[in-house]
Amino acid sequence: MTARSTRRTTAMRSRTAAVGAIAVAGALILTGCGDQTKDNSSKSTTGTSSAPLADKLPKAIRDAGVIKVGSDIAYAPVEFKDSSGKTVGIDPDLADAMGKQLGVKFEFQNGTFDTLITGLRSKRYDIAMSAMTDTKDRQEGIDADTGKKVGEGVDFVDYFTAGVSIYTPKGKTQNIKTWADLCGKKIVVQRGTVSEDLAKSESKKCTGGKKIAIESYDNDQQAQTRLRGGGADAGSSDFPVAAYAVKTSGGGKDFELVGEQVEAAPYGIAVAKSNTQLRDALQAALDAVIKNGEYDKVISKWGVEAGAVKTATVNGGK
Missing domain, CATH: 3.40.190.10 (Periplasmic binding protein-like II)
Incomplete structure (x- = not known):
């Protein structure tokens, strides 16, 4: 989703650190982004009252019990539909694990990749999670082609690294x-x-x-x-x-x-700059699943261990 990633390419990017090691396709043991539709099929969660990090969320999201996720669900193996129509992949699995920490469901909504940040700005989504590369241009709201300011930018919670x-x-x-x-x-x-x-x-x-x-x-x-x-x-x-x-x-x-x-660059979960509480809650949830081993289980399931991160970082892209 991917790089997916719009960014000015002044330096070559291989999308932390040991990413070069995943250049062998056989290392991927994989099972395998459109118009606006909703898909809740790959999400599960514990109740808000029992979730360890629920109190870190903004009250409106905690009360709703849902984080709306903009995602281009046609980017296997990061996020895609399986043969039954269920949304599966690295991102949905990580979102599910984070949802258990936060006591909410991550509700993936399908959208074309180049409209996800716009959807975030218009509050169609709470976050964008779609193999989106964390870049300075995106953080600052700069159009990569023109170099002009097009919005306030977003913050990222980085969760994986990959190259092009x-x-x-x-x-x-x-x-x-x-x-x-x-x-x-x-x-x-x-x-x-x-x-x-x-x-x-x-x-x-x-x-x-x-x-x-x-x-x-x-x-x-x-x-x-x-x-x-x-x-x-x-x-x-x-x-x-x-x-x-x-x-x-x-x-x-x-x-x-x-x-x-x-x-080489990090994938990040994009959050509106004004929503620092949600950003920090996501960072805490990601750190929790890294520490409890759920993160490693997801990364191993999809055969992309070399792109794993050791800690959740905010705005680590360059």
């Missing part, structure tokens, strides 16, 4: 190993992501009139479909998502990863 990867049709790598190798070629990406930003940035560096042709889509699945159908030379998304696509699409026969992941 390139993948191609299997057996058709065309010697693509780095972003520079994409000059003169076409890449498919999800709109509003670090992959899109990086493609734009790298295209400006191309010489001899060989720019990178960029096709951007509302969600990553659409981009994958275009590449699968022969409509592009390569695709890019956050490493866990790219690796999952390589592992599962066509039974592992459709795509292959090329080169190393770049632009």
